[in-house]
Amino acid sequence: MDIPEKFSSFGANKRQEITRLVFEIAKRERLMPVEVLDRIPADCRAFAAVKAYLVARRFPEAVRRQEKVSGSFSAVEIDPASAMPLDRGENVPAPGMIYAEASVKDSPLVRRAVQKYPRAGLTLIGDYKTYTGREEFDIHAYNRRTRDLFIIQEQYDHFKPCPCSPGVVPCGYHNANLGFGCPFECTYCFLQSYANAPGIVIPENLDDFFRVFNDSRDGVRLGSGETTDSLVFDDLTGFSGRIVEHFRAFPGRVFEFKTKSDNVAGLLDVKAASNIVVGWSLNPQKVIDANEHFTASLARRLAAAARCAAHGYRTAFHFDPVIYFPGWEAVYEGLVKRLFEAVPSESIAWISVGTLRMTPSQKKVIENRFPENTILDAELLMGADGKLRYAPAERLEIYRAMLAWIRRQAAASTHVYLCMETASMWHDAGARVNWQA
Numbered sequence: 335m336d337i338p339e340k341f342s343s344f345g346a347n348k349r350q351e352i353t354r355l356v357f358e359i360a361k362r363e364r365l366m367p368v369e370v371l372d373r374i375p376a377d378c379r380a381f382a383a384v385k386a387y388l389v390a391r392r393f394p395e396a397v398r399r400q401e402k403v404s405g406s407f408s409a410v411e412i413d414p415a416s417a418m419p420l421d422r423g424e425n426v427p428a429p430g431m432i433y434a435e436a437s438v439k440d441s442p443l444v445r446r447a448v449q450k451y452p453r454a455g456l457t458l459i460g461d462y463k464t465y466t467g468r469e470e471f472d473i474h475a476y477n478r479r480t481r482d483l484f485i486i487q488e489q490y491d492h493f494k495p496c497p498c499s500p501g502v503v504p505c506g507y508h509n510a511n512l513g514f515g516c517p518f519e520c521t522y523c524f525l526q527s528y529a530n531a532p533g534i535v536i537p538e539n540l541d542d543f544f545r546v547f548n549d550s551r552d553g554v555r556l557g558s559g560e561t562t563d564s565l566v567f568d569d570l571t572g573f574s575g576r577i578v579e580h581f582r583a584f585p586g587r588v589f590e591f592k593t594k595s596d597n598v599a600g601l602l603d604v605k606a607a608s609n610i611v612v613g614w615s616l617n618p619q620k621v622i623d624a625n626e627h628f629t630a631s632l633a634r635r636l637a638a639a640a641r642c643a644a645h646g647y648r649t650a651f652h653f654d655p656v657i658y659f660p661g662w663e664a665v666y667e668g669l670v671k672r673l674f675e676a677v678p679s680e681s682i683a684w685i686s687v688g689t690l691r692m693t694p695s696q697k698k699v700i701e702n703r704f705p706e707n708t709i710l711d712a713e714l715l716m717g718a719d720g721k722l723r724y725a726p727a728e729r730l731e732i733y734r735a736m737l738a739w740i741r742r743q744a745a746a747s748t749h750v751y752l753c754m755e756t757a758s759m760w761h762d763a764g765a766r767v768n769w770q771a
């Protein structure tokens with residue numbers, strides 16, 4: 335995008351800021367950049383005046399509320415070839431190649447993968463990290479990730495505390511690294527700027543994970559839905575039933591599956607255990623249609639949750655990320671109502687609420703992979719933890735409303751908490767600060 339002659343005296347950094355603001359205004363207002371530039375008042379010639387005009391136009395609510403606007407005015411670097419094609423037929427595409435570490439080549443998981451994907455080739459590799467270490471990894475590789483399935487023996491990263499964000503209230507969650515990479519395409523997914531795996535990676539050695547889990551303490555809350563969807567590959571791995579059976583012997587430790595799928599057959603094949611929680615991320619169908627590509631519809635997620643509850647599992651729901659749009663209140667209130675119509679409230683162990691957040695580098699990946707997105711049109715401001723979020727006042731309004739709608743119908747035993755928010759936001763929103771399962 336070219337900045338017109340009249341701003342040619344601005345230095346490179348200033349031109350970059352102007353270009354970023356014009357780009358985002360044009361996208362948000364569905365205009366051509368030149369139309370935005372043409373509307374800059376003629377008397378705005380100094381950089382400060384031009385920027386003030388553009389900031390007020392890009393962040394009108396924040397300016398009205400006198401919020402500090404220190405957004406991310408990074409260079410606009412859009413590569414049209416980076417856009418993620420969203421017209422694939424299958425929700426979970428079959429891989430073209432299965433790479434198995436030699437140490438797991440005779441495992442049941444590799445055998446099942448070969449049977450399930452008969453058209454995929456099988457390549458034996460020595461060690462995953464050495465094999466992939468030489469590869470360049472970029473957005474194009476991320477877009478191709480479902481083509482390659484790696485089945486490995488995980489040696490070190492079995493589970494660790496959720497990294498959370500500095501300064502926010504932790505929820506005590508520990509991530510079990512039972513897979514890396516997800517075939518779904520959520521526009522806001524943090525993996526797209528974090529993942530450095532050229533394919534989907536699944537560990538074969540679940541028993542080694544169990545040995546490490548056995549050393550954890552009672553009260554720990556584990557889950558596998560951070561670096562992958564917990565259940566999307568469950569018909570291949572069969573992990574869920576084995577996890578339920580294992581944790582049945584450790585009633586003081588809680589394991590949560592987190593999913594946007596309805597792949598619950600493995601869970602229904604075994605007797606439920608009281609310390610297993612099956613969690614779904616929920617959003618209104620219009621948000622799913624626009625942002626959670628290839629995931630199960632809201633109706634299918636709720637039907638799967640109802641089946642799990644009827645089978646005896648505790649359930650959990652994560653309204654995360656809540657996406658702001660004009661008229662969000664009625665749509666999200668309807669979503670909360672729909673949850674409690676579908677799932678018995680006494681089955682619900684906990685419900686979390688979080689709002690859209692991302693790092694500046696994630697934002698750059700999103701605008702490349704999903705050029706038609708609307709989530710970046712919102713007024714996202716830089717927080718103290720270096721993440722872009724809705725303004726504090728807007729988030730508070732969302733949390734207060736969501737907590738009120740949830741509490742109206744939730745059982746007294748259901749824990750309701752905020753995800754990745756500060757203690758003061760919890761306090762102002764009326765959320766309980768000490769997280770306990």
Ligand code: SF4
Binds near residue numbers: 516518523563
């Ligand atoms: S389901 Fe989760 S892990 Fe998968 S793409 Fe969506 S946000 Fe990412």
